[in-house]
Amino acid sequence: MAIESYQSWDQIDFRSSEDGSIESLLSSGENPWMTLGIMDNIKDETLLAEWENVLNVQTQLLAAREVEWMKSRGLGRGGRPILEIGSANGSYGQFLANSFSHLTLFGVEANPNLSAMLDLETCPENYSIVNCKVGDEPLPQHINNNFEDCVLRFVAQHVSDPLRLLRAIYEGLPKGGSLFVIEEDDALFGSYPKSAGFEAAFDIWRRVTAAGGSNSKIGRDLPRLAVEAGFSVASYEITLRNSVEAGSQFNDLFIGASRMFQMTNPSLVSMKEVELVTEHLSRGEGTESSVATYPQVLLHAVKR
Template structure:
């Protein structure tokens, strides 16, 4: 198996393992209805063989199993701790419906032409070699199979009210920090060219919006938990004024009924040609 080649490691989570898993749960579930609607629009159907890449604690995996009762879902995750967490939580689901694979997205070990549909949610922003990963997924898709990438672009992050004047500078600094480690928080805008470079055709993309008035404030409370940003302040990545504005935003979202937040996610789809 190849090395991790990713900027995400739950062992380094500022909030600790259990709190980070809970954050991932809320993040996965609050926009699922919209994401699943778009996945079906891109061609996902019940009965297909479906691969989820970077499945983490498998909250999205569980939704796929429930939403596609006649499909076999494969959840691929390189982090053994996260995979064990998912296996323990979903042990009631029979292996005929759900299979777990401990492997890298760069070198899955899965056979050629074996999946109808692949989904990578909030994975590609962390990858050092996203085109290499997209090519590996291309290999294991059936002819005509599709890959959908759901990811972020901090250039169109969303909005917070009351406004955080220094949010653009904070996002830029966090993006620069992630880039220095090999990731890309602006990956959303690059997805069409990335998919094309990896050989996909019929490429399309769209956005999915999550708004606290529609999806609940809980997920946004966790996204703006000030303890997630304290490590960046402690390490000098963001300055005191930026940290104080984030702290105020966190307090507003937690305590003020007037506060709201909106986040933008990118969905991009590419197809493996029927004949290649």
């Protein structure tokens, strides 16, 4: 593949090659279009367990309000199956499946190590996960042309070319079909008065996602990306969830994320930093004397 075929140099993740050079990247056969940021090479069982913990806490803390928001904007109204892209371990998809028990939920996940964590014994009958890199690979035949809504939760930030992914979704949706994107934007993390535990957790989050090729600041860019992909933006909201309202689960999310980030990139995050986060947040810092914020960015777009 010629170098000229890349749209821009900033789409190429040099960290994915052995020596960081463009020559090594091209000769390796890897496709820089659709790298998956810090989630791309999760294989180690201990690290997978840390990711599973974070994904489960995210679902417990955030899913109910997200699903309520999507339902209010028509998710599942047409009665056809819903496509969930980036299913990970199936934690969120199972919540969706239980919330829409009368519908079929198709989950797709790029990393087979994550999808293999789905517990088939407890999985709802209307939910399943198959492996597919949407945007690089065609949707499986039983899914293609068989869904009316698509949910994309915490996926766009990990993809090196989110516009390509959104265009693939646009092409797969029927006219009138809806895309629901849930993201975050770490520029809106904050604590006041300054919390040592949360500020350390925020710093760890920003460092590791940036170094790993994930864009955890993508939230405010979603409307532009959706429009460039061909969609009409029907609704867009930024909601600041906070530590006082959410209580201990909020702290658990950032403790778990810090542990997971340290294991993801130990050269960037020391155990001493993780211990600081754990010490402060495990004793309830932020739940009474200060407020820490986490942004939920929600976009509903329609294919006209």
